Amino acid sequence: MNRFFEVRGQNPDSRARTGLLRTAHGDIETPVFMQVGTQGTVKTLSPLELKETGSQIILGNTYHLYLRPGTSVIEKAGGLQCFSGWNHPILTDSGGYQVYSLAGLRKISDDGVVFQSHIDGSSHDFTPESTMDIQLSLGSDIMMVLDECPPYPSSIEYVADSVKRTNAWAKRCRDHFEKMGSKYGYEQHLFGIVQGSIYPDLRRESVSALVDLDFPGYAIGGLSIGEPKPVLFELVETCTAMLPEAKPRYLMGMGKPEDLVEGISLGVDMFDCVLPTRNARKGQLFTWSGPMNLRNAKYKDDFRPIDAECSCYACQQFSRAYIRHLFHAREILALRLASLHNLHFYHSLVAGCRASIADGSFTLWRQRFYENYQISNHTQSTVLT
Amino acid sequence: MNRFFEVRGQNPDSRARTGLLRTAHGDIETPVFMQVGTQGTVKTLSPLELKETGSQIILGNTYHLYLRPGTSVIEKAGGLQCFSGWNHPILTDSGGYQVYSLAGLRKISDDGVVFQSHIDGSSHDFTPESTMDIQLSLGSDIMMVLDECPPYPSSIEYVADSVKRTNAWAKRCRDHFEKMGSKYGYEQHLFGIVQGSIYPDLRRESVSALVDLDFPGYAIGGLSIGEPKPVLFELVETCTAMLPEAKPRYLMGMGKPEDLVEGISLGVDMFDCVLPTRNARKGQLFTWSGPMNLRNAKYKDDFRPIDAECSCYACQQFSRAYIRHLFHAREILALRLASLHNLHFYHSLVAGCRASIADGSFTLWRQRFYENYQISNHTQSTVLT
Numbered sequence: 001m002n003r004f005f006e007v008r009g010q011n012p013d014s015r016a017r018t019g020l021l022r023t024a025h026g027d028i029e030t031p032v033f034m035q036v037g038t039q040g041t042v043k044t045l046s047p048l049e050l051k052e053t054g055s056q057i058i059l060g061n062t063y064h065l066y067l068r069p070g071t072s073v074i075e076k077a078g079g080l081q082c083f084s085g086w087n088h089p090i091l092t093d094s095g096g097y098q099v100y101s102l103a104g105l106r107k108i109s110d111d112g113v114v115f116q117s118h119i120d121g122s123s124h125d126f127t128p129e130s131t132m133d134i135q136l137s138l139g140s141d142i143m144m145v146l147d148e149c150p151p152y153p154s155s156i157e158y159v160a161d162s163v164k165r166t167n168a169w170a171k172r173c174r175d176h177f178e179k180m181g182s183k184y185g186y187e188q189h190l191f192g193i194v195q196g197s198i199y200p201d202l203r204r205e206s207v208s209a210l211v212d213l214d215f216p217g218y219a220i221g222g223l224s225i226g227e228p229k230p231v232l233f234e235l236v237e238t239c240t241a242m243l244p245e246a247k248p249r250y251l252m253g254m255g256k257p258e259d260l261v262e263g264i265s266l267g268v269d270m271f272d273c274v275l276p277t278r279n280a281r282k283g284q285l286f287t288w289s290g291p292m293n294l295r296n297a298k299y300k301d302d303f304r305p306i307d308a309e310c311s312c313y314a315c316q317q318f319s320r321a322y323i324r325h326l327f328h329a330r331e332i333l334a335l336r337l338a339s340l341h342n343l344h345f346y347h348s349l350v351a352g353c354r355a356s357i358a359d360g361s362f363t364l365w366r367q368r369f370y371e372n373y374q375i376s377n378h379t380q381s382t383v384l385t
Numbered sequence: 386m387n388r389f390f391e392v393r394g395q396n397p398d399s400r401a402r403t404g405l406l407r408t409a410h411g412d413i414e415t416p417v418f419m420q421v422g423t424q425g426t427v428k429t430l431s432p433l434e435l436k437e438t439g440s441q442i443i444l445g446n447t448y449h450l451y452l453r454p455g456t457s458v459i460e461k462a463g464g465l466q467c468f469s470g471w472n473h474p475i476l477t478d479s480g481g482y483q484v485y486s487l488a489g490l491r492k493i494s495d496d497g498v499v500f501q502s503h504i505d506g507s508s509h510d511f512t513p514e515s516t517m518d519i520q521l522s523l524g525s526d527i528m529m530v531l532d533e534c535p536p537y538p539s540s541i542e543y544v545a546d547s548v549k550r551t552n553a554w555a556k557r558c559r560d561h562f563e564k565m566g567s568k569y570g571y572e573q574h575l576f577g578i579v580q581g582s583i584y585p586d587l588r589r590e591s592v593s594a595l596v597d598l599d600f601p602g603y604a605i606g607g608l609s610i611g612e613p614k615p616v617l618f619e620l621v622e623t624c625t626a627m628l629p630e631a632k633p634r635y636l637m638g639m640g641k642p643e644d645l646v647e648g649i650s651l652g653v654d655m656f657d658c659v660l661p662t663r664n665a666r667k668g669q670l671f672t673w674s675g676p677m678n679l680r681n682a683k684y685k686d687d688f689r690p691i692d693a694e695c696s697c698y699a700c701q702q703f704s705r706a707y708i709r710h711l712f713h714a715r716e717i718l719a720l721r722l723a724s725l726h727n728l729h730f731y732h733s734l735v736a737g738c739r740a741s742i743a744d745g746s747f748t749l750w751r752q753r754f755y756e757n758y759q760i761s762n763h764t765q766s767t768v769l770t
Contacts, residue, residue, distance in 0.1 A: 319462070329449075
């Protein structure tokens, strides 16, 4: 039995499965949705509220935390859990993705990435070794290797080179991580990241090289950045079909509720995305009937809760009309209640998957979910991403 | 015995007193600080958190709520308590103050005020009668008469005219309120407002006319708008000395912690101010040692709570270093934790006054408060108002 991860249930009609991830800061039931706490906080919410939504693990962004407040402050505090008051599991990315998406001038070489801070323009560099040191200091329960995420579209030649570099970095990360050991007396874990853009052979090459390095878990990166959805899901299955059954699989940066259900069907165990919280702040709320834009005039005197089936604080105590008013009055409580509700919905969604996989009814559960969850053309065209 | 208000304790060395205000939505221990919930929400906080800070009553702004979401929406919801989820006492102002401070073109006549919305420029008018109708629809436990608040400084001639108009409006408000009766089956109460700027004789004239109208409570308005502090406190005492002992006295729009202690010494029972929440959002935190600006560099790795004596969620769970980080990262949780702490401090401050008045130690309590509460020159010069 794998002490870190255990597969507990398997849907007979798909790759969907349930499992348990054991970390020093608590166990995590999978499939799991991990909300993003970019700067050491999930935007608008407190740790207490996060726990109430059903959150099991938070994702922190190494790039942001390294720049502000700085690794040394978090290290002095005893790690990100102590610093942020979230005394539960934390996963951190390597910082690479934000270097590509946020930093100004940057230069990628085989040694690593040199970049300029988006805050003050100062120059920094991330190497496979330095991103390990930073994540060790952050005290992450699950750390990620430094990788390169090529933009979509990229030529097969570029991606082939990039995959080789990412695999070489993965080995350097693993070696440095093994040399340094955990920082705070509890076990930390390092995941590899599969890249290869939309090229199935390069994806397979990437999986193969990472599996040889024997990580305790594997992420699928470089997707959901513009490629068509059917292509995306085919590539996910290419990866999950090859990845070891006994190790957790994490699809990075996805997605909408329907994407999670699809990903789970394809054997994904872990998800993260800013969508539920970012869209909440723009007034898009997720319900079992589909998404709704609460800013719409039709909710002006609608005194029903956001979702009659939801047990979150926002739905138990406030009406659509009131929360809509808060949005139009630009009140922070609007952002809070919407974020709280959306996260509660996401966690209920994956909890529904978990329960139905466990009792053998996932195929039916998924079918009913799609029947009820209406994505109108109007909603699709105005969807906030 | 006055059913609505009862004086329970009296400090022998000053006018300070404790009392109980009974409303349909709950009893209020006085002296009380009322936080401002301008648009049907106290900025950044939920009703649950407000209750936890020790809040007993919230002030709503008629001008804002009338414009957005509009009186009819709140009436359909069954009043502001039902609409906002704050099922405890609510006091509303008349809307007059915001007309003077926020609205664009406005014209005051003996009949009322015509003004343009600061949101869309549309034209509206408040009369004594219409502000009663609006506040009745809001379901306010305590309503305020329409008044004119002359700017500081204003000539004695202008203020003399203004006081006459305000007193005439007060009578029209009372008459209309008595004619209409309460809206939702529970008792609503109407307070008069003393004006008169810095002119003691006009203040006395105002008090005298309002006392003749026999309101259940009296506010002292038109202060804390630029006049020197010693003048302000002399005028407060001019009013409290003349106002009936058996009726609650409400000093509008004040103030800093030390102002509350002074006001209480002068016999004031109720206060409201945006200062604790507004300054919180700028990083100014109140502690028993005095105010501090949490954005300062010296708190970068200060892992102590804001105030070691404080039992609020912010002080129990988070460090100065973490909350400072949240401020610099522009995270909403910073505004929430700071607002929560400052309101908790304000409510603890008035609770300390109440307890020490009740047990006869208020004079000593006040002396010790001033000894510990350091307002440094630096803090004074950077104070955020």
